[in-house]
Amino acid sequence: MAQPVLSQLRINRSRLTQSLLTLAQIGATPKGGVCRLALSDLDQQGRQWVIEKAKKLGLTITVDQIGNTFMRRAGTNPALAPIMTGSHIDTQPTGGKYDGNYGVLAGLEVIETLNEHQIETEAPLEVVFWTNEEGSRFTPVMMGSGVFAKAFTLEHAYAAQDKDGKTVKAELNRIGFLGEQIPGDHPCSAYFETHIEQGPVLEYQKKTIGVVPAVMGLRWFDCIVHGFEAHAGPTPMEIRQDALQTALIIMQSVVEIANQFPPHGRGTVGMVQVFPNSRNVIPGQVKFSMDIRHPDSHVLNQMTALLQNQITKVAKERSMVIDLNEVSYFPPCNFDPSCIHAIRQAAIDLGYSHIDVVSGAGHDAIYMARLAPTGMIFIPCKDGVSHNEIEDAKPEDLEAGANVLLHSMLTFANRSA
Amino acid sequence: MAQPVLSQLRINRSRLTQSLLTLAQIGATPKGGVCRLALSDLDQQGRQWVIEKAKKLGLTITVDQIGNTFMRRAGTNPALAPIMTGSHIDTQPTGGKYDGNYGVLAGLEVIETLNEHQIETEAPLEVVFWTNEEGSRFTPVMMGSGVFAKAFTLEHAYAAQDKDGKTVKAELNRIGFLGEQIPGDHPCSAYFETHIEQGPVLEYQKKTIGVVPAVMGLRWFDCIVHGFEAHAGPTPMEIRQDALQTALIIMQSVVEIANQFPPHGRGTVGMVQVFPNSRNVIPGQVKFSMDIRHPDSHVLNQMTALLQNQITKVAKERSMVIDLNEVSYFPPCNFDPSCIHAIRQAAIDLGYSHIDVVSGAGHDAIYMARLAPTGMIFIPCKDGVSHNEIEDAKPEDLEAGANVLLHSMLTFANRSA
Numbered sequence: 001m002a003q004p005v006l007s008q009l010r011i012n013r014s015r016l017t018q019s020l021l022t023l024a025q026i027g028a029t030p031k032g033g034v035c036r037l038a039l040s041d042l043d044q045q046g047r048q049w050v051i052e053k054a055k056k057l058g059l060t061i062t063v064d065q066i067g068n069t070f071m072r073r074a075g076t077n078p079a080l081a082p083i084m085t086g087s088h089i090d091t092q093p094t095g096g097k098y099d100g101n102y103g104v105l106a107g108l109e110v111i112e113t114l115n116e117h118q119i120e121t122e123a124p125l126e127v128v129f130w131t132n133e134e135g136s137r138f139t140p141v142m143m144g145s146g147v148f149a150k151a152f153t154l155e156h157a158y159a160a161q162d163k164d165g166k167t168v169k170a171e172l173n174r175i176g177f178l179g180e181q182i183p184g185d186h187p188c189s190a191y192f193e194t195h196i197e198q199g200p201v202l203e204y205q206k207k208t209i210g211v212v213p214a215v216m217g218l219r220w221f222d223c224i225v226h227g228f229e230a231h232a233g234p235t236p237m238e239i240r241q242d243a244l245q246t247a248l249i250i251m252q253s254v255v256e257i258a259n260q261f262p263p264h265g266r267g268t269v270g271m272v273q274v275f276p277n278s279r280n281v282i283p284g285q286v287k288f289s290m291d292i293r294h295p296d297s298h299v300l301n302q303m304t305a306l307l308q309n310q311i312t313k314v315a316k317e318r319s320m321v322i323d324l325n326e327v328s329y330f331p332p333c334n335f336d337p338s339c340i341h342a343i344r345q346a347a348i349d350l351g352y353s354h355i356d357v358v359s360g361a362g363h364d365a366i367y368m369a370r371l372a373p374t375g376m377i378f379i380p381c382k383d384g385v386s387h388n389e390i391e392d393a394k395p396e397d398l399e400a401g402a403n404v405l406l407h408s409m410l411t412f413a414n415r416s417a
Numbered sequence: 418m419a420q421p422v423l424s425q426l427r428i429n430r431s432r433l434t435q436s437l438l439t440l441a442q443i444g445a446t447p448k449g450g451v452c453r454l455a456l457s458d459l460d461q462q463g464r465q466w467v468i469e470k471a472k473k474l475g476l477t478i479t480v481d482q483i484g485n486t487f488m489r490r491a492g493t494n495p496a497l498a499p500i501m502t503g504s505h506i507d508t509q510p511t512g513g514k515y516d517g518n519y520g521v522l523a524g525l526e527v528i529e530t531l532n533e534h535q536i537e538t539e540a541p542l543e544v545v546f547w548t549n550e551e552g553s554r555f556t557p558v559m560m561g562s563g564v565f566a567k568a569f570t571l572e573h574a575y576a577a578q579d580k581d582g583k584t585v586k587a588e589l590n591r592i593g594f595l596g597e598q599i600p601g602d603h604p605c606s607a608y609f610e611t612h613i614e615q616g617p618v619l620e621y622q623k624k625t626i627g628v629v630p631a632v633m634g635l636r637w638f639d640c641i642v643h644g645f646e647a648h649a650g651p652t653p654m655e656i657r658q659d660a661l662q663t664a665l666i667i668m669q670s671v672v673e674i675a676n677q678f679p680p681h682g683r684g685t686v687g688m689v690q691v692f693p694n695s696r697n698v699i700p701g702q703v704k705f706s707m708d709i710r711h712p713d714s715h716v717l718n719q720m721t722a723l724l725q726n727q728i729t730k731v732a733k734e735r736s737m738v739i740d741l742n743e744v745s746y747f748p749p750c751n752f753d754p755s756c757i758h759a760i761r762q763a764a765i766d767l768g769y770s771h772i773d774v775v776s777g778a779g780h781d782a783i784y785m786a787r788l789a790p791t792g793m794i795f796i797p798c799k800d801g802v803s804h805n806e807i808e809d810a811k812p813e814d815l816e817a818g819a820n821v822l823l824h825s826m827l828t829f830a831n832r833s834a
């Protein structure tokens with residue numbers, strides 16, 4: 001096959017979609033989704049399938065001590081650190097075929113396209129899958145990339161247990177992915193991650209490519225309202241201390257505060273536990289989660305302050321004790337301007353419609369952004385649905401994202417040329 | 418012992434409280450409460466203890482086919498139907514010492530007081546304990562009195578299963594309380610029930626005796642709001658279909674509607690289930706209970722109509738499907754004026770402070786009111802707390818309620834005299 005002009009190079013859509021559908025068979029669910037929890041037997045099978053594929057493409061495999069797996073294609077200048085791409089192949093319990101898997105297999109498709117056309121790059125290229133991005137079986141989430149970026153220690157990750165008491169270290173060992181390389185002891189000159197949007201913006205705006213300038217920061221809180229449990233019949237309305245009715249005011253505030261900061265403010269109450277949760281008992285205690293997000297850390301702190309003020313006010317007005325505990329904090333993450341530019345330019349050159357889309361969800365790229373210039377490419381997913389067995393994406397969009405990845409990586413890999 | 422003037426007759430406080438504490442040993446919990454579920458081994462032991470006590474008082478025992486147990490003291494005129502009192506001895510899983518048990522043992526204390534003073538009555542007196550008032554193990558609640566009043570059939574009650582699949586009929590048979598008398602085939606000329614208030618009104622108003630003119634009607638509904646489950650980060654606020662944020666408007670309306678009908682209107686959301694109930698997922702569905710009560714059936718229907726209108730309005734405004742299903746309906750129950758008068762007069766004659774207190778909770782007396790003139794006597798319970806191991810009542814209040822019972826029953830038992 002003749003070597004084309006680089007700008008005319010395109011990945012192979014049917015090969016990429018076939019690859020996604022094949023990997024999705026490992027842990028396939030009856031409803032068309034995938035259940036391949038981190039470090040399970042199925043994760044092991046998925047990892048081996050990906051590695052076999054990489055070996056057929058001539059890539060060199062390195063596994064680090066947290067099971068992150070790097071698949072390397074040599075460059076013409078071995079002194080250069082690799083241009084890296086990847087994501088994860090573990091899924092939610094009722095996950096889909098594309099979340100994570102697309103980022104890994106798009107990377108391998110880029111390699112296969114280059115191999116096919118015998119195109120060498122100056123810098124080496126690497127495709128990586130990170131261990132336990134989802135955090136469904138073991139917390140914290142984004143575990144492999146987090147250890148790699150030293151966001152937390154290897155020991156902390158090793159000690160994490162699933163609900164049966166099995167540890168990450170034991171499970172890594174059991175499935176044969178307790179590697180030798182020290183996490184982070186692996187060069188990287190730039191990192192790109194291709195991902196389904198997991199939101200509805202691209203579909204809603206009818207755009208093919210989302211150029212991701214930033215990932216929202218998030219703050220997670222647990223709120224507990226302490227009322228007084230009493231019988232729903234004999235207790236007059238005016239002397240009740242109904243924990244739920246007080247909690248509802250705060251739950252509404254979470255959304256109202258997010259609405260004060262359009263278009264990127266987010267506020268969600270996703271989890272509610274009512275005690276004793278009995279039809280004819282006035283709730284004595286209500287625990288609920290609050291999830292607030294914004295890409296600007298100042299605004300995120302402002303939202304938090306408004307929420308705290310509102311809780312203080314409601315507690316005083318209602319004479320109730322309300323506990324507020326922060327559970328998690330991820331600061332906003334701004335991606336690298338040169339990566340963002342390369343992605344936007346690739347979309348333009350390839351003729352794909354595109355807009356900037358701030359990521360509302362976390363990704364391994366957040367941690368990689370601490371180590372190297374990083375960028376993310378989004379493509380639409382059906383109805384914005386992800387973390388769901390009905391997660392879906394169009395073949396032409398999967399193709400477009402991989403083509404943008406190909407040309408973004410080529411730009412960086414041949415930068416010194 | 419000389420026979421006192423009837424009006425000077427009083428029950429024995431320490432004997433009554435001792436009796437309550439002794440029965441409370443059967444199924445006693447470490448926290449000071451009682452767990453004696455209907456038709457369990459402990460219920461059997463409790464029943465036998467009560468029957469032994471009744472036999473020592475010379476009472477004749479009759480058990481009907483649903484296990485209701487009648488303990489009869491003969492009157493001087495055997496042609497008269499008995500004046501009956503009673504309640505239940507089954508408890509909630511984490512119940513207290515007084516709910517139900519007080520009504521039964523106050524009745525036996527009345528008998529013992531009369532025996533002690535060798536006082537005969539014209540009409541016979543009966544103390545009854547009804548089977549499975551609580552409904553914790555088997556539904557429907559107030560099962561024994563309900564079958565007795567033909568609110569539902571014996572077969573319906575027999576077929577009820579606990580969570581292990583054991584039926585009421587099999588359990589009645591196993592504990593030896595599958596009696597022969599046909600339920601309801603048992604005369605009764607008036608029924609009185611003494612009970613802790615299970616609410617805070619008497620304590621709040623510093624009154625000893627609650628004269629109960631009526632029991633509130635109640636309507637129970639399940640409401641399901643159908644939204645669209647989506648990721649809390651990437652989904653913009655303006656295109657969300659957050660089932661919880663819609664549900665909470667209706668939850669607030671339940672209380673607002675009850676507040677429109679003081680002092681007796683009640684509105685409670687006690688049970689909430691959020692799906693999928695995950696911190697970073699916008700709730701796709703929320704199911705919750707609604708409990709509305711009022712002693713006037715017209716007002717209760719008006720409250721229901723307001724609630725239905727509000728749900729229709731919210732569903733339209735938010736473009737969401739909201740299901741509303743009625744789960745239970747107990748119409749309001751007005752007690753008999755002559756019983757109410759006798760109770761109020763007894764409180765006055767005995768020098769106890771008293772007020773009218775509408776019962777917010779259901780009692781066996783509701784079903785008995787369908788068959789005979791019926792009245793209820795309430796006494797304060799600590800902090801209004803019931804269905805709880807910390808349920809408590811003062812000895813002097815327990816005594817006062819039993820004295821009111823004694824004199825109310827005497828008024829009726831010697832009515833023709």
